[in-house]
Amino acid sequence: MRIARTLLALGLIVGLALASSAQAAQFNWQQFKGTQLRVLLNKHPWQQGIEPHLKDFEALTGIKLISEVYPEDQFRAKTLVELTSGASSIDVFMSMPAQEGLKYMRAGWLQPVDEFLKDPSLTSPDYNWNDFLDKTREAMVVEGKLVGPPIQVENVALMYRKDVFQKYNVKVPTTLDELEAAAKALNGKPMTDDGQPGFGIVARGKRAAATSMFAGMLYAMGGTWLTPAREPAINSEEAIKAIDLWGRLLRLYGPPGSENNHWYEASSIFSQGKAAMYTDANSLFPVIEDPQKSKVVGKVGYALFPRGPKGQYGSTVAVWGLAMPKTSKNQKAAWLFMQWATNKDQVLKVQSERGVLGARESVWKDPKGKAKVPSDLGESLMLGSKVGTPFWNPPVVAVAEVRDAVGAAIVTSIQGGDVRAAANKAAADMKRIMAETEKK
Numbered sequence: 001m002r003i004a005r006t007l008l009a010l011g012l013i014v015g016l017a018l019a020s021s022a023q024a025a026q027f028n029w030q031q032f033k034g035t036q037l038r039v040l041l042n043k044h045p046w047q048q049g050i051e052p053h054l055k056d057f058e059a060l061t062g063i064k065l066i067s068e069v070y071p072e073d074q075f076r077a078k079t080l081v082e083l084t085s086g087a088s089s090i091d092v093f094m095s096m097p098a099q100e101g102l103k104y105m106r107a108g109w110l111q112p113v114d115e116f117l118k119d120p121s122l123t124s125p126d127y128n129w130n131d132f133l134d135k136t137r138e139a140m141v142v143e144g145k146l147v148g149p150p151i152q153v154e155n156v157a158l159m160y161r162k163d164v165f166q167k168y169n170v171k172v173p174t175t176l177d178e179l180e181a182a183a184k185a186l187n188g189k190p191m192t193d194d195g196q197p198g199f200g201i202v203a204r205g206k207r208a209a210a211t212s213m214f215a216g217m218l219y220a221m222g223g224t225w226l227t228p229a230r231e232p233a234i235n236s237e238e239a240i241k242a243i244d245l246w247g248r249l250l251r252l253y254g255p256p257g258s259e260n261n262h263w264y265e266a267s268s269i270f271s272q273g274k275a276a277m278y279t280d281a282n283s284l285f286p287v288i289e290d291p292q293k294s295k296v297v298g299k300v301g302y303a304l305f306p307r308g309p310k311g312q313y314g315s316t317v318a319v320w321g322l323a324m325p326k327t328s329k330n331q332k333a334a335w336l337f338m339q340w341a342t343n344k345d346q347v348l349k350v351q352s353e354r355g356v357l358g359a360r361e362s363v364w365k366d367p368k369g370k371a372k373v374p375s376d377l378g379e380s381l382m383l384g385s386k387v388g389t390p391f392w393n394p395p396v397v398a399v400a401e402v403r404d405a406v407g408a409a410i411v412t413s414i415q416g417g418d419v420r421a422a423a424n425k426a427a428a429d430m431k432r433i434m435a436e437t438e439k440k
Contacts, residue, residue, distance in 0.1 A: 027124040029340075032333035033062030039337065040068050040082075040093040042075040045286070046152045046320060047094070049350035050341055057340050063333055076100075083109040088327050091334040094151070095323035098393040101142040104323075106397060106438075111326045112145035116335040127339055128362075133382070136359040139319035139390035148323040149342040150359040154283035155384035156216035156316045156392065157377075158303045161296060164191050164198075164276045172303060176220055176245065176314075179277075179306045183253035186276040192295070200253030202266045202275040203246070205414050207407030208400065209262045210246075212318070213280055214410055215392045216305040217242045220314025225394040232430035234406055235423040243423055247413020259414045271296060279305065281318065282377055282384075283357050289374070302377035304384050315388030319359065357381060394430070398437040405429035 041047040047069060054065050070078055075094070082088035083104065095101070104110045116122050117129060129137070136150040158173065165172055165182075168189055173179040183200030191198035204210040218224065223238035233239060250258035255269055263280055267287050270278035271294040278288075282302055291297050305314040322338045324331060340346065347358040348369055355372035361382070363369035370378050394402045405426045412422035 028121070029061045029124075029336065031121075032330070032336060035062075035330050035333040036064040036066060037091040037330055037333055037337055038066045038068070038089050040070075040075065040079060040090050042094045042320075043069055043071045044094065044152075044320065045283075045354055045356045046350060049354035049356050050151075050346065053346065053349060057337060060340070061333075061336060063336065065337070083107070083325055083327075086327065088325055089329075090325050091328040091330050092322055092324050092337055094320055095148065096318070096320055097140055097142050097147060097323075098318065098390060098395075099399055101147060102395060103397045103399070105142045105145065105147070109325055109327075110142065110145070110147050111324045111328065111331055113148055113324070113335060113338070114146045116332065117146065122332055122335055123339060124343070127343060131344065131362050132359050133317075133361055133385040135317040135385050135388055135390055136319050139317055140321045148321045148338055150319045150321045151342060152283070152320040153357050153359045153381070153385055154281040154318050155381055155388055156213050156279065156305050156314065156318075157282035157380060157384065158305055159270065159278040159280070159282070159285075159288060160301050160303065161191065161273075161276050161299055162301045163299045164189070165301075172301065173277075173306045174303075176217070176306050176308055180245065180249060183249055183277060187253040189276070191276060192273040196274075198273065199255050199269070199275040201249050201277040201279070202254055202261070202269045203250060203258070203279045204261055204263055204266050205250050205254070205258035205410065206260055206262045206265075207411055208403040209407070210410045211394075211403045211406050212316075212392050214242070214246050214406075215316050215389075216279065216314035217246050218314075219316070219389055220306060220308035220312050221245070222308055222310055222312050225391065226396075230434070232427040232434075234409070234430060235420075235427040240420055240423045243409050243413045244419045246410060247416070247419065250414050251416055259411045282381055285374060285377055286355055300374075302374055302380055304380050313384075313387045313389075315384035316392035317385050317388040317390045318392045319390065359385070396430075396434055396438070398433050401433045401437075402430050405433065 079093055136153050140150055170182050170185050173182045187200030188197045204213050221238045221242040223236055223242050224233050227233050267284055269275050273295040288300050289297050324334045328334050347360045347363045350356045351358040351363055352368040393399050396402050409422035409426040413419045
């Protein structure tokens, strides 16, 4: 009887799968044949991974793609100029909602895609929106509106030298207290083949650039950017402790001049074997594991950012995604492209071929999807993208200006200045900037 029930259940599962497959096969990918789409892309590993497959989209849909690729600064400037003009011909563009989403939404430039996603005539039944990691979906929502699908995810993480920790018998930190203890214990210890002493830790310290990684420390300490009433919270007791600890770690156990280090400088120091730990985006792993440039290939562990005194997670969920402007005259065709570019097959191709950290859970469970990514990085990213926060940037309109204000306090801390006074100044600057840029 039990065998019969099992066979019946298996038959139902197979039947449902076949039905779903049949429905997907009937989806009309050719409904906008003859349309031309202009797609603006940032020069990025995902862009490099998807470009070889764009011809497959054209063959599937009969839609012609005009793709333009620009280095990030130029890409952001061009997108902003075109959207500001109100007469842009862009149909799809890469977007980081935590960076520009609130500004673009309040300016009326973004076309939400909620209705497209719900429409069975526009969304293939096998697209499976729930397959995307929870917080990556949340990261693509701005003021309650879904602006598009995620294409790449990263967490602020802890990267550490497995060999160094083992050699000196130091526990891999899982809390902020343990992070400081490990940095202190390993600072000055020989870490390279020539016996040169290294640093306990390296991280970004360069003003605004530091803030996106400092966010992990802020949340782990129990702080946040803003209060529920949207008042600056960067001078709360928790935030002050976070700023103090970030600065103290780099001042006492990091490289001299840490306040000048962006990700490039910090990753170079770690890749050359000169630091025991590195806190930054785990999407930087190709730099760390580059056999042509790195001296620590195969020696690095990837873990969640350490938790705070009350067990708070510090993981952040930073997402690149696709968005479309309200001015697009081909919105439904644009949605087909956004959907195709983020379906399971495409995510699997880009992740397996390029090691781009995709946002689909099913791809992370596929051996091909995990092949180019260190196993502990994949595991920590899956967890970090479930428990972390998508607010790695201050959730304000003037992100760049507010990041700079907070970054000034981080630099003060690294240099050993008055952290409380610096945090109070940062909060006052935030309040002024928000008043000037978020007038109702």
